[in-house]
Amino acid sequence: MKTKSFIAGIVAGGVIGSVATLLTTPLPGKELRHSVKVNYNTTKDNLLTAKQEGIALKSQFQQTWNEGVNKMKATASEMKDSVDDWKDDIKPHLHQLQKEIDELQKTIDETKRTPKKEHDEKL
Incomplete structure (x- = not known):
């Protein structure tokens, strides 16, 4: 929609400029x-150039958009692979950490079960 408004503005400007030239120019008929x-030819060339540039801009935008979409897909895939690799790397450590936590919990439970009197005697 904005392209149509832009082109309409160029055409209107060309027409107004031509009419103003006709009305204010003290030239003989042949020169006029x-x-x-x-x-007319200049305005026509300008419109043709604007049209070609608009088409090129649209094509460039579509190409940039498609490249951006492809990069985002690739980045998302790389991130997923990275997270999966990290999960695989951490699994053995996670298992070991869980064992240590279980041992600590066992020690805490044993400490709670030891009567206070026995504990005081050890000190």
Whole structure:
């Protein structure tokens, strides 16, 4: 929608510029026709250039978008693989840590079961 407004602005500007030139130029008929023809061709060329640049910009945007999507997919996949590798690396340590926690809990439970009197005698 914005492209259409931009092109409409260029066309309107070209028409207004041409009309203003016609009304304010003190040129003879032959020179005036030549001037109008030159202005027309310039406006036509400008519109064609704007159209081509718009098409190129759209194509570049689509290409950039697709590259961004592909990079995001690759990054997400790499992150998932990295997390999976980390999980695999930590598993043996996790098992060992769990064993140590269980042993500590066992020691705490034994300490709780030891009568206070026996504990005081040891000190």
